[in-house]
Amino acid sequence: MSLPLWLDELITIVLVVGLIYMVTLLVRRAWLSVLGxxxxxxxxxxxxxxxxxxxxxxxxxxxxxxxxxxxxxxxxxxxxxxxxxxxxxxxxxxxxxxxxxxxxxxxxxxxxxxxxxxxxxxxxxxxxxxxxxxxxxxxxxxxxxxxxxxx
CATH class of the missing domain: 2.30.29.30 (Pleckstrin-homology domain (PH domain)/Phosphotyrosine-binding domain (PTB))
Incomplete structure (x- = not known):
């Protein structure tokens, strides 16, 4: 039994947005660390x-x-x-x-x-x-x- 196409796309979008958010937090912390x-x-x-x-x-x-x-x-x-x-x-x-x-x-x-x-x-x-x-x-x-x- 496979997931409906819209649910598969929704899960993908949520995962991509979550990944972007986490990468943004890591980049911000690294940038602030460089500033001292x-x-x-x-x-x-x-x-x-x-x-x-x-x-x-x-x-x-x-x-x-x-x-x-x-x-x-x-x-x-x-x-x-x-x-x-x-x-x-x-x-x-x-x-x-x-x-x-x-x-x-x-x-x-x-x-x-x-x-x-x-x-x-x-x-x-x-x-x-x-x-x-x-x-x-x-x-x-x-x-x-x-x-x-x-x-």
Missing amino acids: GLFDCALRADGATKWRPGLARYSGQYLEWYLVWHPWPRPTRLFVRDRCELVGFRDSDVSESKLGYAFARVVTLRARGQNPERWELAVNEGSATGLVSWLESAPPGRIGYRRGLDS
């Missing part, structure tokens, strides 16, 4: 329960966050270094470690000008250190950099 500074990073708004798996990379004064399953090459969320401050970081709990990644740290940021303002990023130990260093290494001359010295 790419690391796995799950993101959620502070107080939310669901983590969104993604990729993050440093691009000058920006931390670009890309949703893993989105084929678009532009970042889903953009954090500006001058508008972000470190609220704190902690070890991930048992429920967070079941995300499928080897996340060890959850970094909490306050991003002025974004809604919501507080974000949690789940990253591995090395990426957490890099993120904190990136936030603290803002160049001199940024707004508010010398505020404590002038008063």
Whole structure:
């Protein structure tokens, strides 16, 4: 018993579209890796329960966050270094470690000008250190950099 012709064509179309989608995701990840500074990073708004798996990379004064399953090459969320401050970081709990990644740290940021303002990023130990260093290494001359010295 063979499949009807229309069902055979439908299965072929679904398989081809799925293959194109997967190849697009692989090419996007390779392209982002070539640009440098790419690391796995799950993101959620502070107080939310669901983590969104993604990729993050440093691009000058920006931390670009890309949703893993989105084929678009532009970042889903953009954090500006001058508008972000470190609220704190902690070890991930048992429920967070079941995300499928080897996340060890959850970094909490306050991003002025974004809604919501507080974000949690789940990253591995090395990426957490890099993120904190990136936030603290803002160049001199940024707004508010010398505020404590002038008063």
